[in-house]
Amino acid sequence: MKxxxxxxxEKDIRPFLVADGGNIELVDVDAQGxxxxxxxxxxxxxxxAQMTLQMGVERILKEKVPGVTKVVPV
Numbered sequence: 001m002k003x004x005x006x007x008x009x010e011k012d013i014r015p016f017l018v019a020d021g022g023n024i025e026l027v028d029v030d031a032q033g034x035x036x037x038x039x040x041x042x043x044x045x046x047x048x049a050q051m052t053l054q055m056g057v058e059r060i061l062k063e064k065v066p067g068v069t070k071v072v073p074v
Contacts, residue, residue, distance in 0.1 A: 002029040004065045009037075012060055017043055017052075024057065033069035035061060049073070 006026050017024050022043030027036040037057065039049055046052070050073075058071040 001033070001065060001067050002026070005029050005035055005061060005068065008061055008064045009057075012064065013057055016056070017041075022046070027074050029068075033067045035068055035071045036074045037071060038074055 009024060009026055014024055017039075020043070021041050023040040024043070025038040025040060027038055029035050035058075037053070039046075039053070043049055043052065053071050053073060058068075061068045061071060
């Protein structure tokens with residue numbers, strides 16, 4: 001599952017974050033489907049980062065990778 005998550009991040013998520021001056025790093029995917037990510041650049045200190053994670057990153061990953069249950073920042 002981790003490889004699938006990484007592919008979706010590279011193809012579908014990272015380009016949007018980079019366009020806004022940010023970035024995302026996949027840290028881990030555990031057995032319960034919890035994806036741990038680290039926001040970087042402009043996203044790291046952005047007040048809207050939690051919304052980006054829930055409404056953007058989490059939504060896309062749940063749609064495209066079966067088994068993803070949650071996305072959390074580390």
